[in-house]
Amino acid sequence: MLLSVFSSFYIFSDAENLNTKIHESRDYLDISTRYSRVFSTIGAIIVEYKFAEVLAHYHNTSNAKFSLDQEYWSLPSIHHRSAMRLLELCQKNGGVFIKLGQHISTLDYLVPSEYCQVLKCLQSRAFQTPIDQVHRVICQALNISSIDAVFSSFDEIPVGVASLAQVHRAVLKDSSQVVAVKVQHPLVEKFAPLDIQAVGMFARVLKNLFPSFTLQWLAEEISENLPKEIDFLHEATNALRTREIVDELNLEEQSSLYNFLFGSSNQITLCVPKPLLEFCSKKLLVMEFVDDFGCSIEDSSIRTQVMDAINRCFTNLIFRYGWVHCDPHLGNFKLVRPASCGEKYQLAILDHGLYKELSDDIRKSYAKLWLSLIEGDEQGLIESLHTLCPARSSTSRYSEQLEPLTRDGQKAHRLLSSVLSRRSWKALEFGFNVSSSPSSCVKNISITPLITPERLGLITFIFESIQRDLLLVLKTNDLLVSLNFTLSDPEKHDPLMRYIAAVGLACAHALKPNFDDLKTSFTPIFFFSYVQRNLFYYFRLLKYHVVKYIFRL
Incomplete structure (x- = not known):
């Protein structure tokens, strides 16, 4: 004892x-x-x-x-x-x-x-962290004794609470700048x-x-x-890169072929709040504050244009830049009213914690897969899927025609097409009918339930076989399609076709012929082939610009 x-x-x-x-x-x-x-x-x-x-x-x-x-x-x-x-x-x-x-x-x-x-x-x-613990995380991250050393005011009620962190509105003491303070939950x-x-x-x-x-x-x-x-320094780096790309897209939109041919009806400018790196750490992210002034996206009179802006931005991020924001749900966007009548609305893209970067080979193969799907090229679908599932591709690359990947007699490329587009293979077999009017597309839309006992094994087979980098891209695609259905008016617009037009245009841009190939091997035959590919490229661009215009009406 x-x-x-x-x-x-x-x-x-x-x-x-x-x-x-x-x-x-x-x-x-x-x-x-x-x-x-x-x-x-x-x-x-x-x-x-x-x-x-x-x-x-x-x-x-x-x-x-x-x-x-x-x-x-x-x-x-x-x-x-x-x-x-x-x-x-x-x-x-x-x-x-x-x-x-x-x-x-x-x-x-x-x-x-x-x-x-x-x-x-x-x-x-999500569950809210008590304010005293929030203060403790901030003080530890900035190595200060009190948050009053950095902030002149700090709202105790968070403007948003998520699974990993919560966001508070605050004002910096030195500059009087209004900022959003993202604080990681302690546990x-x-x-x-x-x-x-x-x-x-x-x-x-x-x-x-x-x-x-x-x-x-x-x-x-x-x-x-x-x-x-959960590393907010990593998120800050992601936000800065996305900010640069979004600025490029905004400039490009002002001088695009589409605006030249059809005029611009876009009232929205994309933006990414700038992170203030001097106040950031692994558990703390401080950035510009975006005030939506009570402007709800779902209730907005321009929600269709919001949808078009999201489609344009995210399809370009995926297919042209290979830089994929993997969480595009409504909570990660804020619509900001213009300060005066002549200015545009701003659509702020939030939460940059989860991105996936695609290699050029995967990015272009994924673009070819989508174009084959849109244009009804089944052999192109098969070849693209072989490229994206190298572990399952046992067919010789020198054979005249690649055989489709199958499981229990079911063809993987057909089910993947339905997963991407939410339409049955019967509706997709000859591609999307991009020449029909929006109203007829709404009537003929065919979205079938994908979960059946027969299909479950094949879906699992696809997800285990496909390039690992594409798994989150498929999830992103599904979220974007869901957003299109949420923000669209089915009586006036076909949400799927507006999304498909944006995907087709971004994919066409992604597969632009490379001029460097001409410089490394210049021959007359190669030159004419290069000219032919360029003509086809510009024709395809024009086609999807026209499709975009049709479904804007």
């Missing part, structure tokens, strides 16, 4: 050591609690699916008669209960799990609709490595028990990209 007392006195003899031990014990408790939630949630979901599978098999094959609550054990009901369990896990664990839930809620072409509907609330609902960095491991474990268990359905690729993407997302 005395030995234990003296041992305890020795271990906790100084306050600092005692404080450290208390913090360590709290950490262990927090970690064990978080992991127990993960295990119990995964276990409950798996047990219910497996039990329902056994129950259905026994009910269908056994001669014994027993009552079965058909509604309770129906697949939609199980999906809904499992989604509610997953939602509770995400809300209680927060941080990485909120991100996971947000990702899953956007995968409506891959997961059952019940999951998307239940988890969609995570896009706009994010602390638990991120463990949460990433937990998500990976969840994906591995899921893959082993349900081979036809896997989220292993999503776990790998989170593992690779989350450390970048």
Whole structure:
């Protein structure tokens, strides 16, 4: 007894050591609690699916008669209960799990609709960090004793709260500049490595028990990209690069071929708030404040033009610059009213934490894939998909015609086309009917549910085979298509065709013939080939400018 007392006195003899031990014990408790939630949630979901599978098999094959609550054990009901369990896990664990839930809620072409509907609330609902902890993070990041040393005023109520951080409005003390202060939630960095491991474990268990359905690729993407997302210095660098590109696009828009031919009706200028690097750190991001003056994008009279501006910007970022903003949802845009009648609205692009940079080869192959889809070139689709799935491409590159990638007799390029465009292959087989009027396109629009047992294995096959860099690009495409449907008026405009026109124009720009090829190997035959390719390039540009004009009406 005395030995234990003296041992305890020795271990906790100084306050600092005692404080450290208390913090360590709290950490262990927090970690064990978080992991127990993960295990119990995964276990409950798996047990219910497996039990329902056994129950259905026994009910269908056994001669014994027993009552079965058909509604309770129906697949939609199980999906809904499992989604509610997953939602509770995400809300209680927060941080990485909120991100996971947000990702899953956007995968409506891959997961059952019940999951998307239940988890969609995570896009706009996050937990707020108390103001005293916010002050502590700022002081540690800037190495100051009080935030009054930097800010003359600091709004305690955040203007926005997300899974990883929250944003406050403040005024700098020295310059009186109004700024947005993005502060990382204190526990994010602390638990991120463990949460990433937990998500990976969840994906591995899921893959082993349900081979036809896997989220292993999503776990790998989170593992690779989350450390970048929680580094706000990395986000500041991304914002500066995007700001340069957006400025180029604004200048180009003023002198484009489209404006020369059809005139400009665009009332919107794109912008990216400038980060103030001297006040930024891994956990703190300070940037120009964008005040929307209560101007809601969804309620705006110019929301169709907002949609066109987003389409133009993001398709150019993807296909021409290979610089992909991977989270284009409505919450990451702000529409700013002009100060005077003669000025344009400004559309600010926010949240630059998650980007994917594409190599030139992948960027051009993806552009060729889209142009083949738009123009109804099935062989072009097959060849582009072979380029983007090199591990699955077993056909010799010297064969006359590449065979389509298949699984269980289903053709991968056809399903991928439906995933990208949200239309059935039957509607896409001969390309998009870009010559028809918007009203007829709205009537003939054909968007089919993609989740069927037969297709699930093929979708998983595509996601496991395709170049890893394109996974977030496919997610971005899906978010952009959803935005087009949210902001469009289906009675007046076909949202899909306006997006397709923007994609076609950006892809045409991306595949411009390279003049350097002519300088390295100048021959008469090569020269005429180069001229021919240029004529085709400008004809294609003109075609998509006309399409853009048709669907602007």
